[in-house]
Amino acid sequence: MSTLSLIIKQIINALQLGSIFALIALGYSMVYGIIRLLNFAHCDIIMVGAYISWYFMTNFANMPYLAVAAAIFGCTLLGVAIEKVAYTPLRGSPRISLLITAIGVSYLLENTAQLWLGAAAKSVPPFFKVTTLSFMGLSVSTTSVVTIAVVTVSMTALTLLVQKTKMGRAMRAVSEDSQTAQLMGTNINATISFTFAIGSALAGIGSVLYCCAYNQASPTMGSMLGLKAFVAAVLGGIGSIPGAIVGGFVIGLTEVFVSSIGLSTWKDAVVFLILIIVLLVKPTGLLGKQVNEKV
Amino acid sequence: MDKIVPTPSTGIIPERDLGKPAVLEAMHLGIDFGGLTAVDDFTITVAPTEICGLIGPNGAGKTTVFNLLTNVYQPTRGSILLQGRPTQGKSVYEVNKMGIARTFQNVRLFKDMTVEENVLVGLHNEMNYSVFSAFTKMPKYFKQERAAHNKAMELLSIFDMESMASSRAGSLPYGAQRRLEILRALATDPCIILLDEPAAGMNPNETEALMQNIKKIRDTFKIAIMLIEHDMNLVMGICEGIAVLNYGKIIAKGTPAQIKSNPQVIEAYLGNRGESDA
Amino acid sequence: MKTRKNLPLIVKYLIVAAVYALFLLAGNLLIKNKVIGLYYTKVLMVVAINMILAVSLNIGTGYLGQLPLGSAGFMAVGAYASAIFMRKVPIDPKLIFPVGIILGGLVSGLFGLIIGLPALRLKGDYLAIITLGFAEIIRIVILNIDKALGITLTYGAANLKNIPKTTTFTNAFIWVFIACFLIKAMMNSRHGRAILSIRDNEIAAESCGINLTFYKTMAFVVYAFFTGVGGALYAGYLGILNPSGFGFAKSIDILVIVVLGGMGSMTGSVISSAVLTIVPELLRAFSDYRMIVYSLLLIIVMIFRPTGLMGTKEFNPRGIMDFFMGRKKRKEER
Numbered sequence: 001m002s003t004l005s006l007i008i009k010q011i012i013n014a015l016q017l018g019s020i021f022a023l024i025a026l027g028y029s030m031v032y033g034i035i036r037l038l039n040f041a042h043c044d045i046i047m048v049g050a051y052i053s054w055y056f057m058t059n060f061a062n063m064p065y066l067a068v069a070a071a072i073f074g075c076t077l078l079g080v081a082i083e084k085v086a087y088t089p090l091r092g093s094p095r096i097s098l099l100i101t102a103i104g105v106s107y108l109l110e111n112t113a114q115l116w117l118g119a120a121a122k123s124v125p126p127f128f129k130v131t132t133l134s135f136m137g138l139s140v141s142t143t144s145v146v147t148i149a150v151v152t153v154s155m156t157a158l159t160l161l162v163q164k165t166k167m168g169r170a171m172r173a174v175s176e177d178s179q180t181a182q183l184m185g186t187n188i189n190a191t192i193s194f195t196f197a198i199g200s201a202l203a204g205i206g207s208v209l210y211c212c213a214y215n216q217a218s219p220t221m222g223s224m225l226g227l228k229a230f231v232a233a234v235l236g237g238i239g240s241i242p243g244a245i246v247g248g249f250v251i252g253l254t255e256v257f258v259s260s261i262g263l264s265t266w267k268d269a270v271v272f273l274i275l276i277i278v279l280l281v282k283p284t285g286l287l288g289k290q291v292n293e294k295v
Numbered sequence: 296m297d298k299i300v301p302t303p304s305t306g307i308i309p310e311r312d313l314g315k316p317a318v319l320e321a322m323h324l325g326i327d328f329g330g331l332t333a334v335d336d337f338t339i340t341v342a343p344t345e346i347c348g349l350i351g352p353n354g355a356g357k358t359t360v361f362n363l364l365t366n367v368y369q370p371t372r373g374s375i376l377l378q379g380r381p382t383q384g385k386s387v388y389e390v391n392k393m394g395i396a397r398t399f400q401n402v403r404l405f406k407d408m409t410v411e412e413n414v415l416v417g418l419h420n421e422m423n424y425s426v427f428s429a430f431t432k433m434p435k436y437f438k439q440e441r442a443a444h445n446k447a448m449e450l451l452s453i454f455d456m457e458s459m460a461s462s463r464a465g466s467l468p469y470g471a472q473r474r475l476e477i478l479r480a481l482a483t484d485p486c487i488i489l490l491d492e493p494a495a496g497m498n499p500n501e502t503e504a505l506m507q508n509i510k511k512i513r514d515t516f517k518i519a520i521m522l523i524e525h526d527m528n529l530v531m532g533i534c535e536g537i538a539v540l541n542y543g544k545i546i547a548k549g550t551p552a553q554i555k556s557n558p559q560v561i562e563a564y565l566g567n568r569g570e571s572d573a
Numbered sequence: 574m575k576t577r578k579n580l581p582l583i584v585k586y587l588i589v590a591a592v593y594a595l596f597l598l599a600g601n602l603l604i605k606n607k608v609i610g611l612y613y614t615k616v617l618m619v620v621a622i623n624m625i626l627a628v629s630l631n632i633g634t635g636y637l638g639q640l641p642l643g644s645a646g647f648m649a650v651g652a653y654a655s656a657i658f659m660r661k662v663p664i665d666p667k668l669i670f671p672v673g674i675i676l677g678g679l680v681s682g683l684f685g686l687i688i689g690l691p692a693l694r695l696k697g698d699y700l701a702i703i704t705l706g707f708a709e710i711i712r713i714v715i716l717n718i719d720k721a722l723g724i725t726l727t728y729g730a731a732n733l734k735n736i737p738k739t740t741t742f743t744n745a746f747i748w749v750f751i752a753c754f755l756i757k758a759m760m761n762s763r764h765g766r767a768i769l770s771i772r773d774n775e776i777a778a779e780s781c782g783i784n785l786t787f788y789k790t791m792a793f794v795v796y797a798f799f800t801g802v803g804g805a806l807y808a809g810y811l812g813i814l815n816p817s818g819f820g821f822a823k824s825i826d827i828l829v830i831v832v833l834g835g836m837g838s839m840t841g842s843v844i845s846s847a848v849l850t851i852v853p854e855l856l857r858a859f860s861d862y863r864m865i866v867y868s869l870l871l872i873i874v875m876i877f878r879p880t881g882l883m884g885t886k887e888f889n890p891r892g893i894m895d896f897f898m899g900r901k902k903r904k905e906e907r
């Protein structure tokens with residue numbers, strides 16, 4: 001294979017990885033935007049999604065669509081349930097308490113999964129027959145193509161939703177200034193729940209794509225994936241949808257690049273280094289809005 | 296510094312300050328926020344023990360002037376001399392050490408600290424013992440802490456607040472919070488103190504008492520006071536010079552009597568807003 | 574400290590020291606007579622180490638009002654620095670133990686300075702994520718540095734072994750005392766008040782002549798120093814180190830201790846370290862369920878007591894040292 005096609009192949013790998021990060025980053029970003037919470041449980045929602053995929057794919061292997069639907073639906077339900085049970089009672093409490101609660105939820109999900117399904121990874125059967133498409137001397141796996149396509153569609157849908165619908169406007173209003181939004185008649189509770197639902201649904205899609213790429217589910221799979229996605233959200237500018245996408249791709253590209261030059265043990269360090277540099281140069285991330293306090 | 300023009304804000308110097316160098320000189324200060332010119336060509340000179348007022352309708356840029364004078368905002372144009380020394384490029388805490396202290400329009404106390412501790416933070420630079428003296432509890436530590444405690448109590452006595460010394464600052468009534476903020480500013484040993492709407496939210500009795508106390512502070516500490524206030528009785532009652540700001544520009548300077556009869560000022564206040572602002 | 578007319582200070586310190594010595598003696602006696610078995614002695618050492626880690630993180634969260642998530646990184650630095658020193662220096666480790674601990678603290682403090690200066694330009698969640706990033710970088714560097722430079726320093730994933738096991742019940746708790754005493758001494762001084770004022774209102778603090786950068790950095794360095802001390806004790810307790818023990822979950826664990834104790838309350842941090850270390854051990858009987866119970870507890874405590882066990886901040890400055898020094902009635906005395 002020529003160097004050029006090798007490079008292109010790596011770029012496609014990076015895009016695939018980056019799109020998964022971006023999808024998950026959006027969940028962090030939207031929730032942060034609306035209630036200023038680093039939702040530690042988000043990564044475990046992905047884990048649950050992966051297990052749902054595993055369950056349906058092992059038991060109903062001939063109905064991959066059922067598995068996809070179940071994963072997305074399950075994640076959405078779980079996300080909203082977590083918000084209602086664990087986060088709503090803490091509205092108005094110090095933000096740090098909310099953060100600790102999120103950590104508690106995250107531990108709870110991880111340990112429940114571990115107790116119930118064991119610590120070992122489960123192998124998820126492929127959703128579709130993976131083949132390699134090749135044209136012009138390039139070979140690309142269908143997984144990459146499907147992943148990139150699905151993420152593109154999801155992102156477009158989300159952008160339309162946020163920009164064009166009434167609910168989207170409510171979401172933007174609440175994240176701008178929840179008190180004023182409430183005074184203007186926005187239903188805060190519904191808006192927040194809706195945000196969680198959307199974020200978790202994206203996590204559900206992300207979990208399916210993750211299973212397509214890595215074919216496994218384990219109780220702790222979420223933690224590093226989640227951390228990276230969160231870094232992507234911060235890097236791009238937390239609260240910003242295009243920011244999450246950019247952040248996800250930057251991290252995907254970095255990881256693939258660092259690994260491809262043989263430094264894969266350092267890839268996480270490089271990711272964090274980039275994050276640190278970006279934050280020091282632009283404290284609200286690449287596409288984040290600068291807020292300055294009036295004195 | 297040779298170039299000190301002792302022309303106070305009003306053009307008339309209080310007699311006792313005649314011939315003394317100005318404590319604060321701002322020259323052609325201006326700042327833009329994006330497209331908005333919040334303050335423009337702001338020039339003022341304050342005599343060493345002058346009480347001067349800065350008035351103007353809402354949004355005129357008064358608080359922004361204070362933020363410029365204390366380097367909270369870096370001016371886009373112009374320069375500031377504090378006791379003849381330029382403050383350009385200094386950070387907020389350095390400017391405070393050079394002799395300017397302030398209060399805030401929306402009270403900014405250290406809410407979870409006690410009343411006394413609030414004043415003690417103001418006295419921070421009065422003490423100079425190191426962290427290691429604190430770790431090892433050296434005699435220096437005790438000596439300075441005791442002195443600071445006494446000084447804090449003395450300052451609190453100005454507003455009869457000694458009995459509240461160990462209450463949480465955030466639990467004080469609003470008026471007391473504003474007074475505490477003034478004391479905290481005084482504790483930093485300034486040569487000029489900027490008060491942003493010190494009487495806001497106070498009842499007429501409290502305002503009257505505050506007026507007397509501001510004068511008392513000036514007389515005891517021999518410092519200059521510059522204040523923003525919407526309460527015209529207070530402004531006219533204690534200020535020797537007044538500057539009027541509208542849309543970021545000074546539209547008039549003078550004695551209370553001159554300001555009261557200045558047509559431009561009346562226009563600025565009455566022309567577009569009615570009496571509510573006065 | 575000014576108007577108290579009762580005992581002279583030195584007497585008070587002696588009493589505190591005596592009471593604490595008595596506590597140490599009693600502990601030792603119980604351990605010697607096997608009332609407290611080997612297992613629970615170890616648990617107590619972990620309690621002590623967690624106390625040090627928590628009271629130092631409390632400087633960053635409770636006192637400075639920021640959210641540093643770098644505890645694991647500073648712990649790792651302290652642990653490795655002290656372990657490498659103890660292994661390399663050919664003197665009886667029991668003799669140079671304090672040097673090793675202080676060295677761990679100092680190296681970590683230096684890292685705190687290097688990281689704090691840039692990181693503290695950010696606030697809140699951004700500070701949290703950037704310190705978390707630094708901590709992860711530290712862990713990855715420790716993991717890979719040997720291979721990258723062709724040296725044998727940390728042994729990376731292959732474990733740093735044969736560290737002298739110098740941490741005992743007594744010296745661990747002596748360090749708890751030192752940490753609490755020094756931190757309290759700092760907080761009761763103009764420097765401590767400067768740190769608290771930054772927490773309460775940054776702009777006002779600066780307008781009062783407080784050098785923000787200096788005091789934020791100072792608080793951060795002291796936090797890093799004592800976290801490093803905790804790490805060094807941890808190394809001497811385990812006798813073997815692996816970078817994977819210093820992942821960001823470790824930082825989170827300590828944050829949980831501090832928040833559950835009540836932010837800004839040293840007493841809270843101390844009590845909560847003990848509770849959150851011992852309770853999971855007691856739950857070992859339900860081994861499989863204990864982490865589930867633990868996480869449920871976390872959620873429930875936060876929902877019903879969002880400000881932590883020690884409650885609101887008014888009680889904060891009157892921490893454990895105040896308690897020991899009979900300063901509990903400070904308000905009434907004035």
Ligand SMILES: Nc1ncnc2c1ncn2[C@@H]1O[C@H](COP(=O)(O)OP(=O)(O)OP(=O)(O)O)[C@@H](O)[C@H]1O
Binds near residue numbers: 333352355358360
């Ligand atoms: N940090 C900032 N960024 C953008 N605009 C600002 C900022 N600070 C002040 N302004 C603008 O500058 C103008 C002057 O504001 P300022 O607070 O100085 O008014 P003021 O005279 O103190 O009014 P008030 O009597 O209501 O206190 C306003 O239009 C305000 O919106």
Ligand SMILES: [Mg+2]
Binds near residue numbers: 358359400
């Ligand atoms: Mg104002």
